[in-house]
Amino acid sequence: MSDFATSLSPDALAAVQGWLSSLKSERRMSAQTLEAYARDFGQFAQFMADHLGGAPSNRELAELTVSDFRAFLARRRSQGVESRTLARQLSSLRSFYRHAEKTGLFRNPALSALRSPKLPHAVPKPLSPEKARAVAKADALATDETPRWVLARDQAVLTLLYACGLRISEALNLTTLQADATTLSITGKGNKTRLVPLLPVAREAVTAYRDLCPFALSPKEPMFRGVKGGPLNARNIQLLIARLRGALGLPETATPHALRHSFATHLLANGADLRVIQELLGHASLSTTQVYTEVNRAHLLAQYRKAHPRA
Numbered sequence: 156m157s158d159f160a161t162s163l164s165p166d167a168l169a170a171v172q173g174w175l176s177s178l179k180s181e182r183r184m185s186a187q188t189l190e191a192y193a194r195d196f197g198q199f200a201q202f203m204a205d206h207l208g209g210a211p212s213n214r215e216l217a218e219l220t221v222s223d224f225r226a227f228l229a230r231r232r233s234q235g236v237e238s239r240t241l242a243r244q245l246s247s248l249r250s251f252y253r254h255a256e257k258t259g260l261f262r263n264p265a266l267s268a269l270r271s272p273k274l275p276h277a278v279p280k281p282l283s284p285e286k287a288r289a290v291a292k293a294d295a296l297a298t299d300e301t302p303r304w305v306l307a308r309d310q311a312v313l314t315l316l317y318a319c320g321l322r323i324s325e326a327l328n329l330t331t332l333q334a335d336a337t338t339l340s341i342t343g344k345g346n347k348t349r350l351v352p353l354l355p356v357a358r359e360a361v362t363a364y365r366d367l368c369p370f371a372l373s374p375k376e377p378m379f380r381g382v383k384g385g386p387l388n389a390r391n392i393q394l395l396i397a398r399l400r401g402a403l404g405l406p407e408t409a410t411p412h413a414l415r416h417s418f419a420t421h422l423l424a425n426g427a428d429l430r431v432i433q434e435l436l437g438h439a440s441l442s443t444t445q446v447y448t449e450v451n452r453a454h455l456l457a458q459y460r461k462a463h464p465r466a
Contacts, residue, residue: 162200164212171196174254183346187324195247202227217261221268224248228272238272245271279416279446280408287417290409291317293395295402304367308379311357311364312392316411318357320418320435323389323411332374334361343437351435419447 159168175193178184184192203211203219206226211219228241249266256262282290289295293309315326325341333339337358339351353361365372370384379387392411400409419432433444 159197159200162204162210164210166213167211167216170213170255170260174251177254192247195244196251199227202230213261217263219263219265221265224269242271281417281420282409282413284421287317289403290399296398304369307364307367309395311360312379314357314360316414317418318354319351320415323392327379327387327389328377330375331372331378347437349434349437423447
């Protein structure tokens with residue numbers, strides 16, 4: 156929130172603070188989502204402060220034109236930002252302006268005239284079962300100097316991503332109290348809670364980590380720890396997989412989230428019902444899950460072209 160202090164006038168700053176508070180209390184958004192909304196609006200506020208020649212007030216925010224909003228999007232595009240990020244930032248702005256109108260602060264009809272950037276049709280890129288297992292094993296970079304508990308921790312986190320289809324934030328927020336159950340109760344996007352079976356391989360990986368971890372693990376605090384004892388940061392796992400990509404010869408699409416894609420794709424390929432996969436992933440809409448049918452179809456076509464003599 157400190158980024159807004161020099162980019163907005165006091166009344167506009169209060170409006171943004173009220174908006175973010177409402178997202179947290181009324182819509183119960185996660186800390187990660189709130190951080191993304193705040194970052195999006197912070198970039199917008201900084202641009203408008205330069206664009207208008209000073210920190211904008213509520214009155215000036217209300218008077219922004221379609222051209223002003225397009226100028227912001229054009230600047231972000233020139234900085235190499237992709238359409239998906241631009242669409243999310245525009246969604247953040249619309250959320251703020253809806254809140255301002257709802258609370259009687261001001262309204263601005265210009266946003267309704269803006270179209271969201273057209274998004275490319277992205278198909279998830281899963282790893283093969285063999286590659287997914289190799290990544291989850293996490294030992295390709297291990298040396299004699301790698302602490303055993305760190306290797307066990309990395310294996311436990313990556314196994315949870317692949318064996319349970321968790322998002323990285325969901326895995327890193329797990330407590331020992333949750334991990335003691337045979338079924339994980341996960342609260343994901345949109346404050347939606349789902350139940351995910353904790354497979355034996357994942358339970359064994361978590362147990363091995365807990366047995367070796369040198370830090371006291373509180374039942375209600377995140378159980379995965381960094382080398383100094385604090386909660387493990389997602390960036391650590393992202394960097395780990397980036398290094399594993401080189402060691403295992405994996406493409407750039409091999410990310411922590413690719414393990415979640417692999418979880419869903421491999422379930423579908425082995426006959427799991429799409430509705431079941433939807434529940435396991437925590438998707439609010441079946442249409443979100445249906446994208447994995449395209450992955451499966453693309454794989455079948457690729458194998459056909461490879462194997463058929465007339466292909």
